[in-house]
Amino acid sequence: MNTSLLLQNIGNHVQLDAGEAEFLLSLFQPKVLKRKAFLLRQGEVCRSENFIVKGCVKVYSLDENGFEHILMFGIEGWWVGDLLSFLTGRESRYHIEALEDTELLQITKPDLDQLYEQVPKMERFFRILLQNAFIAHMERINQSLSLDAAGRYGEFIRKYPAFGQRIPQKQIAAYLGITPVFLSMLRKKLMEG
Amino acid sequence: MNTSLLLQNIGNHVQLDAGEAEFLLSLFQPKVLKRKAFLLRQGEVCRSENFIVKGCVKVYSLDENGFEHILMFGIEGWWVGDLLSFLTGRESRYHIEALEDTELLQITKPDLDQLYEQVPKMERFFRILLQNAFIAHMERINQSLSLDAAGRYGEFIRKYPAFGQRIPQKQIAAYLGITPVFLSMLRKKLMEG
DNA sequence: CGAAAAAATTAAAGTAGTTGAAGAAATCAG
DNA sequence: CTGATTTCTTCAACTACTTTAATTTTTTCG
Numbered sequence: 001m002n003t004s005l006l007l008q009n010i011g012n013h014v015q016l017d018a019g020e021a022e023f024l025l026s027l028f029q030p031k032v033l034k035r036k037a038f039l040l041r042q043g044e045v046c047r048s049e050n051f052i053v054k055g056c057v058k059v060y061s062l063d064e065n066g067f068e069h070i071l072m073f074g075i076e077g078w079w080v081g082d083l084l085s086f087l088t089g090r091e092s093r094y095h096i097e098a099l100e101d102t103e104l105l106q107i108t109k110p111d112l113d114q115l116y117e118q119v120p121k122m123e124r125f126f127r128i129l130l131q132n133a134f135i136a137h138m139e140r141i142n143q144s145l146s147l148d149a150a151g152r153y154g155e156f157i158r159k160y161p162a163f164g165q166r167i168p169q170k171q172i173a174a175y176l177g178i179t180p181v182f183l184s185m186l187r188k189k190l191m192e193g
Numbered sequence: 194m195n196t197s198l199l200l201q202n203i204g205n206h207v208q209l210d211a212g213e214a215e216f217l218l219s220l221f222q223p224k225v226l227k228r229k230a231f232l233l234r235q236g237e238v239c240r241s242e243n244f245i246v247k248g249c250v251k252v253y254s255l256d257e258n259g260f261e262h263i264l265m266f267g268i269e270g271w272w273v274g275d276l277l278s279f280l281t282g283r284e285s286r287y288h289i290e291a292l293e294d295t296e297l298l299q300i301t302k303p304d305l306d307q308l309y310e311q312v313p314k315m316e317r318f319f320r321i322l323l324q325n326a327f328i329a330h331m332e333r334i335n336q337s338l339s340l341d342a343a344g345r346y347g348e349f350i351r352k353y354p355a356f357g358q359r360i361p362q363k364q365i366a367a368y369l370g371i372t373p374v375f376l377s378m379l380r381k382k383l384m385e386g
Numbered sequence: 387c388g389a390a391a392a393a394a395t396t397a398a399a400g401t402a403g404t405t406g407a408a409g410a411a412a413t414c415a416g
Numbered sequence: 417c418t419g420a421t422t423t424c425t426t427c428a429a430c431t432a433c434t435t436t437a438a439t440t441t442t443t444t445c446g
Contacts, residue, residue, distance in 0.1 A: 061335050069338035084328045127320045135277045137330040142254050144337050145262035145370045177338045182433055184395055375403055377425055
């Protein structure tokens, strides 16, 4: 599997020498998911942090009525997982499912801990990753409080233009917290207006 | 100002010896806020991370119509700030305002960096803090997608029973993303039903 | 390719939550 | 303690969004 995207992603934040990079790569396992296959299911423990090399996934919960609520999408160059479950060993409340055929690089918790020991810089890398994720989530909460559905859709398209093409509207609706029917109406208005 | 709560808070996650604790405390400055005073205003840069020793604050944005949207409350033992602004030096989009007379312990970015250098354990402490905040925000996004207003209010009261007594309903409504009028109606139904 | 399944559109009726306005209750500051 | 201000409640009209259901369009995969 192509590991250069992972090294590039890490290189954006910390500098690794050749030996460190080699050691790091030795701790990651490749994993391939067919479309609609699960990386994680509600009730399982999340045993790895996952870097997406190719493809697209969704992280979502299912409510008691079977409705899907999407917490995040992930594409090439993104990290996905359920951090709470990964860190605590508790059962996850989320599903992670491939929307396209997907290739991942996975690291388990013991291996990540070993990585922190041997390459302390990596602790910094994951802290930065976490900071960015935290900030993005804070911004999403702010938007869910201050924007109506049309505004949230506009921001989504502005921020992730690629997703508009790539991800079915139904899934975008499940991310925005509205029905596919209403999203279709919003889009019609946008086209006309 | 009473610093034992801060040491206890840190001690929950990492062990400091007496010298480290003393050094750490030397980097924190006390700050007192009267009710309705601002710790941070939209447009300013957030220069400190802030530990609440006593009192209560809200972190919120104001939209173009002047409506308040509350991202979080903070009480004794919590940390507040605008991480994005603090880390990047960019202008904050949030206000932080005291809901009661409040006492804080503040650390600036240069001092925090120095702390990381001299007491590397503290890097771990703030990573854990960040992880917990990230997980809490993820859960809040999930709730905003999957629960209606009554459900969100129920979860809020269940999770933060103290806040129900301490914080005006109007502010709780601004946290839940509903109007005070509608919250009042929900509460009436809960009493009756 | 072609049949089957999934996703998108449209319309009409229904509901959760908002708005505005007015009075009552609680809280604040001097 | 007291007047002024803010908050809470109630009601009725309104709107953003949902639900159901039928039709069309697109995508999937054998």
